Amino acid sequence: MMALRLRSALQRSGRLLQPRGAHRCLASRPLEALLPTHVRNLLGTTPPPEKVFANRELRMADVKAIGFDYDYTLASYTNALNAFIYDRAKDHLMERSHYPAIDTSYDPSFAIRGLLFDRRTGYLVKLSYARAVAQDAAFLGRRRLAPEELRRAYGPALHCDPHRVADDMSQFNDLFALSEVCLLADVVQLAVDRGIAFDASALAEDVARAISHVHISGALHDAVRGDPATYLHPIEGFESLLASLRASGKELFVLTNSPVPMLETGMKYLLGDTWRDAFDVVVASARKPKFWRRDQPFRAVSTHGYVKWSRASGRDLEKNRVLLGGSLAELSRLTGWGSEVLYVGDHVHADLREPRRQGWATAAIVRELERELDVVNTAEYKALHERSVEADQLLTRVQALGDVRGLDALEDEREAIRVQMRRSFNENFGSVFRHRADATAYAFALKQHADIYTSRLEHLLACADSTRFYPTRCRLLPHDP
Template structure:
């Protein structure tokens, strides 16, 4: 009996001791957790104050803190608006020059014997008037030929709405930006001019944020060139009009109608396309060419430099000869512009030029003879890549072809013939100008700091004596700050869709195509005039996530400092 009593007393004592031990551990856990959270909060506040001080020193703003992007928004995408003004360096680093040539793939110009060029938005740079005219003609065609409501003629082009590279879902009528992995950037999905308010609606429709390759290629189309930007704006404006007026519509009907109007805009009748100037747009440009084309004083010097050094040159374009002739006379201030090229091919019907067997034909001469050689001073139309290669002997990696359209200009010659390629991206100037501003750089620096602090806080998850609930609340709070910073960095490029090149961390679908199929890219073809003809373009080393820490330290020479410390 006495032994049983002692055993019960020991159990009670152990239970009491265990309880006090548990209480002690809980108090210690609370104290430890509280200390860590307070330490992290203090670090966040100190870093934020430091960033604010640094930005004020550079007369800049951290946009997500100040809550304004007015100083950076409102730019169009067709050129630099502050030419002649040099932005100041931030953090001791210089700025990116808009006239640079940017490298995706190593390219030695010494081995380039032949330079080929597209015309529209490559040799010819258009003013903002062209987009307004495209919008107006398309709008009027919808009313005059396709019996759309007359009130649509009151719509006006908004150059700040759409950007190149967007995708349009022909079934849903949604315009959106997609990243390099075919994932949707949810806050860019628009129906008409309004953002889709509920992201879950988009997620439910696509069963997530990823677009399958089949759906992407069969039920969507992409805005690949600058001609398509006003078309996308009009499409969104018409859908918005129908919504506002409660007019029932099927999105695919509207996009089909607009595509039909676009064919008339660019080609007119088949006879005009084959033998005349072209469609309504081409006639508008030719009738007032100084209002649409920008003079290119450096272009002649660049082309003459190539030929002086023994390089062959050719012009390969889908536009008609009368249109090209008028434009090149204006650009070069000379009727003898054809002397700048060894070969001129018009009405080429790219991208089918690269895969078809359509024969070449002389322009301006009624002849049914086959074209077996390209004669000096002659102009040719149509044709195909295989015959072009056989006639000229120009093939493989000794050819560099430069154009603005990924699918029409760059992909097929790279894949089929191994041509080296260069992309002209006119919007690059304005994006670089924005990225060079002190406010953009300080906001980006603050965003990166927030992400570092969030990762640091998350590193305490699951550790002994740490209660994750308070840490989780802190991470949620900081994640909101991160969202604000990301939102403002998007807005400085375009309030609806952000940057042409980036969906937050990832490149856009458009940028990824440039990275894959263009060896080099630049804002203007004459940027190549800034480098020698035996220049070697070396791309920056691309780091995989597991390589970044050590190899960055090695490449920058900081590994020695780190080891010494």
């Protein structure tokens, strides 16, 4: 009797251990039962297409301050900008470096973000996350390389060791770089066509110097200032979206490597003359990625446009002055911000890697995502994807039978399907995010350094303070259920 009373008391208190197998009731209990009735009713409707994707869980309510890069984040440039950079850099090569006549023009359909230029061979390549060269996505100039050429350069596994990638390859991970990639390929092709012996590293250095000259000479700023509508995409409802974030209690700031004149031109076009009122802090000429690691004071720009000689202080923030240089450590001291910051940028390495290491949340703007989603949602691509999955499953079943006859034919068919799928994205290099069954090096970096990502800034700005981002569960390894 005493034992029964004790058992009853333990059951009421919840301290009695459940019998083996009792946990199965959790698996059988409908999860929808945990939700309010009005939410359950909404589950029967078609949800809006996902626009912001999560690599890790993030609650907007936990974010106290949101920072923005400028180029390709606040400022979304048109293809006309890369065409301008290409043409001016081409002129620089001919006029300053005495290159022969280059009669090509910028081709926005040639390259994708995330490519690498091998300064030993002159090859333009796409790498997987494991540093394997994509066999049908490698070029010398404008010529697609044959598999045997790649095997001679990188061995039968087409693998690049990390030292070679770091020491001998130039990486192009932002949209500004597409003009450089295109010009570099055209210069290599010019040398090949004319039979001119060349050192790939020297050509890469010449092109990089010419591209840099366009940025630092002021020519790019002059072009954008003279005709901002040609070079900048407007953001619909930009001012009201930023105001909504501030109304929810968020502090907003700009943190960019761009100089003040370039920043002023673009932001005045996007938000008007009072654009600074939309932000609590504005930092220009930040020199990322050094900004994240050094400890250096800011200098403020006076209302008359002069750089003050003294170290910037909290008083400069109160007067809404633009700050120059500085560091993350100094920004934290001036603002009191801790780790409850979300920083939004387009370059996964220069913009996002270091702030995430410092404890900030990060968001990436990836414009190509929009087009890639359009492609994968077409009936043609879906049919190819289903056919590819069917081929994979059949290969596994045939292999398990122990009879390899027919595997070669199936593999050939699967490769033909995959080639068609890849070229749906870009005829030359395929998807920015995937090659065959693997993530690209760029996609791997995006997963590492961005907590969330989207194709357009306005998708993120439109998220309510109550928004919670949840990642889609992915299989970690093939055995994972």
